[in-house]
Amino acid sequence: MPLIQETDYGTPIRVADHTVTLTIDGQAVAVPKGTSVMAAAMTLGTKVPRLCATDSLEPFGSCRLCLVQIEGRRGFPASCTTPAEAGMVVHTQNEAIAKRRRGVMELYISDHPLDCLTCSANGDCELQDMAGAVGLREVRYGQEGANHLDAPKDESNPYFTFEASKCIACSRCIRACEEVQGTFALTMEGRGFGSKVSPGGTDFMNSECVSCGACVQACPTATLNEKSVVALGTPEHSVVTTCAYCGVGCSFKAEMKGDRLVRMVPHKDGKANEGHSCVKGRFAFGYATHKDRITRPMIRARITDPWREVSWEQAVSHAASELRRIQAEYGPDAIGGITSSRCTNEETFLVQKMIRGAFGNNNVDTCARVCHSPTGYGLKTTLGTSAGTQDFASVADSDVILVIGANPTDGHPVFASRMKRRLREGARLIVADPRRIDLVRTPHVQADHHLQLLPGTNVALVNAMAHVVVTEGLVAEDYVRARCDLAEFESWARFIAQERNSPEAAEPVTGVPAQAVREAARLYATGGAAAIYYGLGVTEHSQGSTTVMAMANLAMATGNIGRPGAGVNPLRGQNNVQGACDMGSFPHEFSGYRHVSDDATREMFEAIWGVPLSAEPGLRIPNMLDEAVGGRFKGLFVQGEDIAQSDPDTKHVTAGLAAMECVIVQDLFLNETAKYAHVFLPGSSFLEKDGTFTNAERRINRVRRVMAPLGGLADWEGVMALSNALGFPMAYRHPGEVMDEIAQLTPTFAGVSYARLEEVGSLQWPCNEDAPLGTPMMHVDRFVRGKGRFMITEFVPTDERTGVNFPLILTTGRILSQYNVGAQTRRTENSRWHAEDVLEIHPFDAELRGIREGELVSLESRSGDIALRARISERMQPGVVYTTFHHASTGANVITTDYSDWATNCPEYKVTAVQVRRTNRPSAWQEDFAEGEATMKRVARLDVPAAE
Ligand code: SF4
Ligand code: SF4
Ligand code: SF4
Ligand code: FES
Numbered sequence: 001m002p003l004i005q006e007t008d009y010g011t012p013i014r015v016a017d018h019t020v021t022l023t024i025d026g027q028a029v030a031v032p033k034g035t036s037v038m039a040a041a042m043t044l045g046t047k048v049p050r051l052c053a054t055d056s057l058e059p060f061g062s063c064r065l066c067l068v069q070i071e072g073r074r075g076f077p078a079s080c081t082t083p084a085e086a087g088m089v090v091h092t093q094n095e096a097i098a099k100r101r102r103g104v105m106e107l108y109i110s111d112h113p114l115d116c117l118t119c120s121a122n123g124d125c126e127l128q129d130m131a132g133a134v135g136l137r138e139v140r141y142g143q144e145g146a147n148h149l150d151a152p153k154d155e156s157n158p159y160f161t162f163e164a165s166k167c168i169a170c171s172r173c174i175r176a177c178e179e180v181q182g183t184f185a186l187t188m189e190g191r192g193f194g195s196k197v198s199p200g201g202t203d204f205m206n207s208e209c210v211s212c213g214a215c216v217q218a219c220p221t222a223t224l225n226e227k228s229v230v231a232l233g234t235p236e237h238s239v240v241t242t243c244a245y246c247g248v249g250c251s252f253k254a255e256m257k258g259d260r261l262v263r264m265v266p267h268k269d270g271k272a273n274e275g276h277s278c279v280k281g282r283f284a285f286g287y288a289t290h291k292d293r294i295t296r297p298m299i300r301a302r303i304t305d306p307w308r309e310v311s312w313e314q315a316v317s318h319a320a321s322e323l324r325r326i327q328a329e330y331g332p333d334a335i336g337g338i339t340s341s342r343c344t345n346e347e348t349f350l351v352q353k354m355i356r357g358a359f360g361n362n363n364v365d366t367c368a369r370v371c372h373s374p375t376g377y378g379l380k381t382t383l384g385t386s387a388g389t390q391d392f393a394s395v396a397d398s399d400v401i402l403v404i405g406a407n408p409t410d411g412h413p414v415f416a417s418r419m420k421r422r423l424r425e426g427a428r429l430i431v432a433d434p435r436r437i438d439l440v441r442t443p444h445v446q447a448d449h450h451l452q453l454l455p456g457t458n459v460a461l462v463n464a465m466a467h468v469v470v471t472e473g474l475v476a477e478d479y480v481r482a483r484c485d486l487a488e489f490e491s492w493a494r495f496i497a498q499e500r501n502s503p504e505a506a507e508p509v510t511g512v513p514a515q516a517v518r519e520a521a522r523l524y525a526t527g528g529a530a531a532i533y534y535g536l537g538v539t540e541h542s543q544g545s546t547t548v549m550a551m552a553n554l555a556m557a558t559g560n561i562g563r564p565g566a567g568v569n570p571l572r573g574q575n576n577v578q579g580a581c582d583m584g585s586f587p588h589e590f591s592g593y594r595h596v597s598d599d600a601t602r603e604m605f606e607a608i609w610g611v612p613l614s615a616e617p618g619l620r621i622p623n624m625l626d627e628a629v630g631g632r633f634k635g636l637f638v639q640g641e642d643i644a645q646s647d648p649d650t651k652h653v654t655a656g657l658a659a660m661e662c663v664i665v666q667d668l669f670l671n672e673t674a675k676y677a678h679v680f681l682p683g684s685s686f687l688e689k690d691g692t693f694t695n696a697e698r699r700i701n702r703v704r705r706v707m708a709p710l711g712g713l714a715d716w717e718g719v720m721a722l723s724n725a726l727g728f729p730m731a732y733r734h735p736g737e738v739m740d741e742i743a744q745l746t747p748t749f750a751g752v753s754y755a756r757l758e759e760v761g762s763l764q765w766p767c768n769e770d771a772p773l774g775t776p777m778m779h780v781d782r783f784v785r786g787k788g789r790f791m792i793t794e795f796v797p798t799d800e801r802t803g804v805n806f807p808l809i810l811t812t813g814r815i816l817s818q819y820n821v822g823a824q825t826r827r828t829e830n831s832r833w834h835a836e837d838v839l840e841i842h843p844f845d846a847e848l849r850g851i852r853e854g855e856l857v858s859l860e861s862r863s864g865d866i867a868l869r870a871r872i873s874e875r876m877q878p879g880v881v882y883t884t885f886h887h888a889s890t891g892a893n894v895i896t897t898d899y900s901d902w903a904t905n906c907p908e909y910k911v912t913a914v915q916v917r918r919t920n921r922p923s924a925w926q927e928d929f930a931e932g933e934a935t936m937k938r939v940a941r942l943d944v945p946a947a948e
Contacts, residue, residue: 247572249695336363340640344691362618378548384785397565399528405537476559529565682711
């Protein structure tokens with residue numbers, strides 16, 4: 001596909017109830033009121049020359065290149081800052097205008113290096129384009145006078161350069177950082193001729209910049225330019241695809257030169273991101289071609305043996321015969337598999353199909369088990385569907401935003417930028433988090449309330465807020481009467497009104513002052529449209545499902561579901577967590593969340609798949625591991641998931657894996673789980689395959705193949721090969737055919753097809769006959785389950801307790817530059833921002849233990865111990881410490897426990913009782929890990945000729 005160029009209207013196209021009609025160069029045009037003359041002209045296809053304007057930013061009016069003449073008005077107004085008015089008669093081109101524009105351009109060019117032919121932006125530079133557009137043929141002023149041509153170059157950022165000599169001081173970068181990203185990292189220093197863009201600090205790397213790329217995107221010259229473009233040249237063709245990182249699901253144009261990916265440019269038509277990006281999706285794609293990629297299938301008899309490279313055919317036939325041997329020896333239920341939230345819907349669907357159809361059991365689970373399974377349970381129970389209620393755009397209508405157990409600026413940065421924009425416009429903010437996350441106070445945003453609760457007390461806090469709503473007469477009674485089950489509401493209201501659920505009773509448990517809870521609850525209930533956004537700080541608890549239901553109760557009681565700006569919205573971790581769950585990855589559910597014991601559903605699948613299916617729910621991941629340790633579970637297929645690093649209680653996980661006789665790993669890299677594998681199948685990155693991802697707002701976005709799979713087969717083709725070797729035939733020619741089968745078998749996907757996605761870009765499920773264009777907002781007139789269901793949400797403290805030996809609580813989370821277990825981001829320059837996991841500790845706790853900044857400390861729990869460096873931080877509250885889990889060598893999950901959510905087994909990552917002490921050496925586990933790594937590197941691979 002040729003390079004995709006989106007239309008830039010110069011200024012934002014407004015949304016308004018009224019239109020105005022004006023005449024531009026003799027043509028009448030009607031535009032929404034408030035639209036600029038420049039954008040109105042663009043709707044007619046007339047591009048008024050411009051430099052400081054672009055339609056992702058508010059008009060600024062500094063370059064004076066866009067001047068026009070308007071009949072009846074004096075002078076030459078700037079078309080970018082002049083709103084279109086009814087009856088206006090505009091001329092965009094005549095000799096007087098042209099002369100003035102040439103004069104403006106002449107001044108710019110006289111202070112610009114004349115190295116167009118060797119400039120990295122040659123052919124992709126708006127300054128160059130505008131010189132041509134205004135007909136500039138000569139520059140009367142020389143470059144001998146004062147100029148900026150020797151201005152220094154800042155190359156500190158690993159991904160982009162700042163070449164100040166090329167800057168035209170248009171401020172687009174500064175405004176992008178403010179308006180689009182909301183970081184306010186850049187300023188214009190000095191005045192007049194001395195004006196220069198500054199990132200503050202010494203350079204970009206040492207500034208507030210978060211490398212989102214918005215300024216690079218906005219820059220009309222080569223001043224801010226991607227280093228990959230500088231190195232490889234301007235791209236030639238592009239493919240629109242979806243980011244492979246977080247659940248925001250940003251759309252990107254993968255811009256290529258030949259078969260090399262030059263850059264990822266956020267796609268303006270992408271509805272999840274509308275042209276914005278974060279450092280991961282925008283820049284951290286180098287892992288896809290990293291030298292560590294394993295591109296040949298490998299097998300070995302024992303996990304202590306060296307790997308042997310074989311053909312795909314040999315690998316899958318070996319894997320299939322091992323799985324069948326195990327079933328013959330230990331029974332049909334002795335094998336199972338794990339699907340991945342990093343793989344496409346189609347791949348996930350095929351893995352669960354292979355397990356149910358070829359393995360002959362329901363032993364399939366997914367990494368969502370360890371993150372958002374409580375969301376599925378909690379929202380389905382109360383509202384009737386296992387997904388968030390709103391689209392991302394809805395936040396623009398929120399008056400009050402409650403962020404609980406989520407850190408959007410790090411975990412879901414592009415959505416965080418939308419949210420911050422709304423907060424800057426005046427929406428009120430309540431943050432409930434044990435840690436002072438950035439949102440609590442960030443430029444031009446300050447939370448009204450930071451409810452700094454103790455980890456593990458979410459239920460008590462949300463119940464206390466609901467108590468205030470019920471006891472202070474703040475219930476939306478008409479809404480509840482019309483839309484919810486009244487008997488259940490009344491029983492819940494009696495429960496929640498009890499004194500033990502009051503903010504005062506909760507205060508000693510949560511640590512949050514009762515008055516703050518009361519004020520926050522009143523704000524939530526009475527401040528207008530109120531939205532809840534939450535993350536793993538809600539779900540990864542022994543009461544994760546209870547908190548989700550408590551939030552749904554609170555939202556229903558205040559009438560905050562089914563209208564714009566409101567809702568209960570999970571911020572999903574991995575890009576396709578929603579999709580992996582939708583596609584039937586849980587052991588008890590087919591796609592579309594239908595129970596395997598439901599005869600009619602099962603019969604429908606049996607008819608299409610042509611095999612009998614089990615009505616018995618299968619094993620969850622923790623049960624598979626328990627059974628393995630017990631000697632009853634012997635074979636596992638794991639696609640795109642590293643349970644040995646990501647799942648809790650590492651020692652138990654590795655003991656389970658080590659006890660198995662055939663572990664098959666399909667992945668990009670030899671990850672921690674692969675250390676216990678007998679068969680390794682090369683995985684394919686998101687750039688190497690077609691498919692779809694479903695983001696946190698239920699939006700199904702296309703993933704498009706940009707380059708051929710390095711391992712020869714895309715993941716879905718590898719699964720087909722294994723299924724065929726197992727005697728369960730699959731013969732899809734393209735993932736689009738898999739989607740057709742998904743649509744045939746899944747009512748909420750009935751209207752989804754690749755053809756429809758091509759037509760409309762993306763679709764939010766449910767998409768079917770009733771909603772052919774999808775469903776941006778759910779539960780509008782009625783809840784999916786009929787009547788909204790209030791659930792009793794008793795607070796039951798976790799069994800994990802602090803005490804004399806383990807007096808602190810450890811909670812875990814993510815950082816912006818790294819992603820999950822770090823397998824991808826650690827293999828990119830993103831590691832410059834986070835080269836190791838550190839332990840954040842409050843100054844009080846540090847001082848008590850004699851710990852200084854940067855010192856190595858031992859972090860010990862009842863499960864194990866690790867060592868990492870201390871970062872003394874007032875983000876923490878005394879008694880609570882925090883770390884990330886992005887580096888395998890840290891082993892953060894060596895110390896997490898095996899406590900889990902009562903309903904879904906989602907691990908309680910967020911609460912571990914620990915002790916912290918100074919140390920001078922790594923832990924025994926870390927020493928073993930380092931030794932294992934060294935051994936792995938030493939063991940040479942024994943290559944044998946492939947049979948293919
Ligand atoms: S990369 Fe993003 S955060 Fe950094 S200066 Fe540019 S717009 Fe601001
Ligand atoms: S760096 Fe680029 S966007 Fe920023 S002021 Fe200079 S030319 Fe304009
Ligand atoms: S916000 Fe998420 S989906 Fe968007 S670019 Fe960043 S990591 Fe990718
Ligand atoms: S584009 Fe209008 S003043 Fe610069």
